[in-house]
Amino acid sequence: xxxAPLLAIESLTIALPAGAERAHAVEGISLxxxxxxxxxxxxxxxxxxxxxxxxxxxxxPQPHVRATAGRILYQGEDLLAxxxxxxxxxxxxxxxxxxxxxxxxxxxxxxIEAQIAEVIQQHAPxxxxxxxxxxxxxxxxxxxxDPERLRRAYPHRLSGGQRQRVMIAMALALEPxxxxxxxxxxxxxxxxxxxxxxxxxxxxxxxxxxxLLITHDFGVVxxxxxxxxxxQHGRIVELGPVDQILEAPQHPYTQSLIAAVPRLxxxxxxxxxxxxxVLEAEGVTKTFRQxxxxxxxxxxxxxxxxxxxxxxxxxxxxxxxxxxxxxxTFARCVVRLLEADGGAIRLDGxxxxxxxxxxxxxxxxxxxxxxxxxxxxxxxxxxxxxxxxAGPLAHGIARAEAxxxxxxxxxLVGLDPAASSxxxxxxSGGQRQRIGLARALAMQPxxxxxxxxxSALDVSVQAQVLALLADVRARFDLAMLFITHDLxxxxxxxxxxxxxxxxxxxxxxxxxxxxxxxxxxxxxxLLAAVPGKRWLPxxxx
Amino acid sequence: xxxxxxxxxxxxxxxxxxxxxxxxxxxxLAPVIFPDSPWEIAGPPFRxxxxxxxxxGTDTLGRDVAAGIAHGxxxxxxxxxxxxxxxxxxxxxxxxxxxxxxxxxxxxxxxxTEFFQTIxxxxxxxxxxxxxxxxxxxxxxxxxIVSWPPLARIVRGEFLTLRSREFVQxxxxxxxxxxxxxxxxxxxxxxxxxxxxxxxxxxTAVLLESAxxxxxxxxxxxxxxxxxxxxxxxxxxxxxWISFFPGVAIALTVLALNLVGEGLxxxxxxxxxxxxxx
Numbered sequence: 001x002x003x004a005p006l007l008a009i010e011s012l013t014i015a016l017p018a019g020a021e022r023a024h025a026v027e028g029i030s031l032x033x034x035x036x037x038x039x040x041x042x043x044x045x046x047x048x049x050x051x052x053x054x055x056x057x058x059x060x061p062q063p064h065v066r067a068t069a070g071r072i073l074y075q076g077e078d079l080l081a082x083x084x085x086x087x088x089x090x091x092x093x094x095x096x097x098x099x100x101x102x103x104x105x106x107x108x109x110x111x112i113e114a115q116i117a118e119v120i121q122q123h124a125p126x127x128x129x130x131x132x133x134x135x136x137x138x139x140x141x142x143x144x145x146d147p148e149r150l151r152r153a154y155p156h157r158l159s160g161g162q163r164q165r166v167m168i169a170m171a172l173a174l175e176p177x178x179x180x181x182x183x184x185x186x187x188x189x190x191x192x193x194x195x196x197x198x199x200x201x202x203x204x205x206x207x208x209x210x211x212l213l214i215t216h217d218f219g220v221v222x223x224x225x226x227x228x229x230x231x232q233h234g235r236i237v238e239l240g241p242v243d244q245i246l247e248a249p250q251h252p253y254t255q256s257l258i259a260a261v262p263r264l265x266x267x268x269x270x271x272x273x274x275x276x277x278v279l280e281a282e283g284v285t286k287t288f289r290q291x292x293x294x295x296x297x298x299x300x301x302x303x304x305x306x307x308x309x310x311x312x313x314x315x316x317x318x319x320x321x322x323x324x325x326x327x328x329t330f331a332r333c334v335v336r337l338l339e340a341d342g343g344a345i346r347l348d349g350x351x352x353x354x355x356x357x358x359x360x361x362x363x364x365x366x367x368x369x370x371x372x373x374x375x376x377x378x379x380x381x382x383x384x385x386x387x388x389x390a391g392p393l394a395h396g397i398a399r400a401e402a403x404x405x406x407x408x409x410x411x412l413v414g415l416d417p418a419a420s421s422x423x424x425x426x427x428s429g430g431q432r433q434r435i436g437l438a439r440a441l442a443m444q445p446x447x448x449x450x451x452x453x454x455s456a457l458d459v460s461v462q463a464q465v466l467a468l469l470a471d472v473r474a475r476f477d478l479a480m481l482f483i484t485h486d487l488x489x490x491x492x493x494x495x496x497x498x499x500x501x502x503x504x505x506x507x508x509x510x511x512x513x514x515x516x517x518x519x520x521x522x523x524x525x526l527l528a529a530v531p532g533k534r535w536l537p538x539x540x541x
Numbered sequence: 542x543x544x545x546x547x548x549x550x551x552x553x554x555x556x557x558x559x560x561x562x563x564x565x566x567x568x569x570l571a572p573v574i575f576p577d578s579p580w581e582i583a584g585p586p587f588r589x590x591x592x593x594x595x596x597x598g599t600d601t602l603g604r605d606v607a608a609g610i611a612h613g614x615x616x617x618x619x620x621x622x623x624x625x626x627x628x629x630x631x632x633x634x635x636x637x638x639x640x641x642x643x644x645x646x647x648x649x650x651x652x653x654t655e656f657f658q659t660i661x662x663x664x665x666x667x668x669x670x671x672x673x674x675x676x677x678x679x680x681x682x683x684x685x686i687v688s689w690p691p692l693a694r695i696v697r698g699e700f701l702t703l704r705s706r707e708f709v710q711x712x713x714x715x716x717x718x719x720x721x722x723x724x725x726x727x728x729x730x731x732x733x734x735x736x737x738x739x740x741x742x743x744x745t746a747v748l749l750e751s752a753x754x755x756x757x758x759x760x761x762x763x764x765x766x767x768x769x770x771x772x773x774x775x776x777x778x779x780x781x782w783i784s785f786f787p788g789v790a791i792a793l794t795v796l797a798l799n800l801v802g803e804g805l806x807x808x809x810x811x812x813x814x815x816x817x818x819x
Binding site for chain 2: 332335336337360361364365367368369371372373376377378379380381382390391394395436439443
């Protein structure tokens with residue numbers, strides 16, 4: 001952290017096209033990145049953090065969005081004034097970038113070796129043998145096993161974590177001075193995230209690179225950052241060493257952000273008195289079959305293997321697991337969006353698995369669902385009022401009564417009753433999630449299945465929606481099945497936590513117990529991988 | 542009225558809409574401007590455009606070409622709109638059912654669709670019209686029957702992606718019935734591409750109808766542009782205007798419909814609209 005800065009951004013302003021939400025994506029920000037340091041830019045969606053990263057790489061979607069003022073100096077050279085040819089020479093060579101979505105950032109029909117080789121051949125051509133050795137060495141250096149086989153693989157054969165490693169290998173191919181990483185671990189599972197963060201940190205230290213890491217997650221910041229810049233509405237509101245920002249934030253916005261970060265501590269809740277069982281799953285099994293025209297060539301994936309649990313009135317069980325663990329599949333079997341292959345799911349004592357569509361209808365009112373994506377879960381062509389009233393109307397409730405419930409529920413979830421005559425696109429993500437909750441509550445269910453209800457939201461909004469869920473739950477004495485990949489969120493809301501791994505529940509215990517003393521090795525691994533676990537928000541509580 | 546603004550930004554589409562409006566106006570006003578039947582002999586045959594007050598001349602039997610075009614506009618527009626409506630109702634329903642239910646229903650409907658797609662459109666059309674004897678109903682039905690398969694495919698594709706959306710799952714969880722989910726939840730979201738291809742389909746229907754009439758398979762009681770060209774093709778070397786003007790009418794109408802279709806497509810899918818088209 002010494003010497004002249006590698007990269008200096010001086011009062012950079014990026015203009016948005018006319019008619020956008022605000023005039024500037026980024027307004028007059030200044031920061032520096034030194035050799036051998038990791039600078040994290042933190043902010044919520046729309047804060048301009050990604051735009052800043054793209055501006056450095058010359059990747060702004062011009063001509064609609066462009067830098068109108070300021071300079072971006074790379075070792076004294078202004079990147080904004082550089083010619084396209086000069087930028088091409090720098091990008092990939094001196095400036096490397098890792099993108100958020102490893103699934104789409106690689107060329108789908110190009111072998112891994114060819115993709116990495118392309119970067120090298122573009123800037124510093126090597127002969128074939130040397131190139132091959134270089135690619136192998138790179139794949140090894142990012143911790144990919146069996147590089148000989150992997151070199152010839154296509155991206156679709158790789159997991160998300162492996163692809164992100166390939167992306168890092170590509171970015172590092174020519175040992176750049178600066179690595180820009182735009183939310184590099186957001187799309188990854190928590191254990192993979194921990195590995196990738198460790199990898200970035202190790203490589204950064206070994207090569208003395210400057211790393212600019214964009215993230216929305218303070219846990220990630222606590223793991224890797226040397227310095228932190230907090231952005232809000234296109235401005236840097238606070239900039240300083242990581243300890244200072246995390247332990248003694250000065251700006252009110254930083255303080256509120258940090259206060260909203262869910263902590264990995266079970267919030268002690270008054271234990272609900274042993275109430276009746278409302279939902280009982282026994283040996284639920286779901287296997288996905290890919291049939292083939294050729295007999296015997298079909299494939300089978302056992303997504304859920306004999307899962308059993310019982311949910312009591314007023315209780316919240318968290319279903320935690322990584323992608324592919326079967327938690328969502330199980331939840332969808334419970335609400336009968338999928339047909340379970342085996343086992344029993346009892347709602348107040350009645351097994352709903354064998355019920356036909358018609359016989360299932362009366363039970364629909366008792367169990368409702370809140371979905372993950374606030375943008376996909378509301379029909380864009382229907383008014384909010386109609387969306388909320390649709391359920392009651394489908395069950396033969398009079399229109400007047402349905403409308404009365406709608407108004408009541410909108411108020412309950414903290415929205416203006418006038419919202420019912422507007423369309424979903426007029427609302428923010430958090431507000432839409434409230435509408436989704438109102439839709440579920442309109443059926444007056446006894447059980448709520450929430451499938452990652454807050455994972456698409458910013459932390460501050462996340463905290464509000466979680467508080468609303470807690471309130472609703474207490475008010476209606478709801479039992480809740482809460483699916484999440486985030487242990488920190490599970491700790492906040494769940495009475496008991498069930499950790500799923502490869503289709504099975506490996507541990508199901510009261511939250512505090514499970515966190516204090518995990519028994520299953522996978523649960524231990526999962527807890528260890530939570531980013532920022534060593535750091536507890538100082539201003540929390 | 543964001544939609545109108547986006548549509549108006551595409552100059553070609555506005556021009557197309559204007560031409561189309563002109564054709565519609567002509568069709569509506571035909572009985573006023575040319576009160577006599579277009580089949581009636583109005584003067585001596587083979588008058589050149591402008592001669593004896595015939596703006597577009599007269600044909601081999603002395604019928605007014607301008608009157609033929611005006612009355613033909615009625616027939617052509619009516620036929621193409623109704624046949625597109627027929628194609629739409631078949632295509633949307635089959636596509637929606639196939640896409641929504643998937644599985645063997647989808648297989649069945651799609652094989653049925655492919656059966657139609659493997660037979661060349663126009664030949665099937667000629668066969669159908671010949672079997673049912675040419676009349677306005679048989680022509681409309683036949684054009685509808687040969688043009689629904691692409692629509693069914695589009696609707697099916699939209700349904701396949703939309704049915705796994707969370708808002709559709711939410712409708713299932715609420716216990717809504719299948720018809721409600723198909724028509725109330727999914728279809729409104731699948732309409733944009735349907736509208737665009739329907740507008741292009743009207744253009745195809747104009748061409749199909751003209752081609753049928755050209756071959757003499759049109760309704761013998763209706764004056765249409767295709768019939769005029771067909772009847773005049775033997776004298777094209779010494780009386781070009783008899784086939785030229787109906788040809789221009791067809792070309793302009795089809796072009797206008799295509800421009801409007803493209804404009805609709807840009808306006809309904811703003812994210813796919815080509816950049817830099819100020």
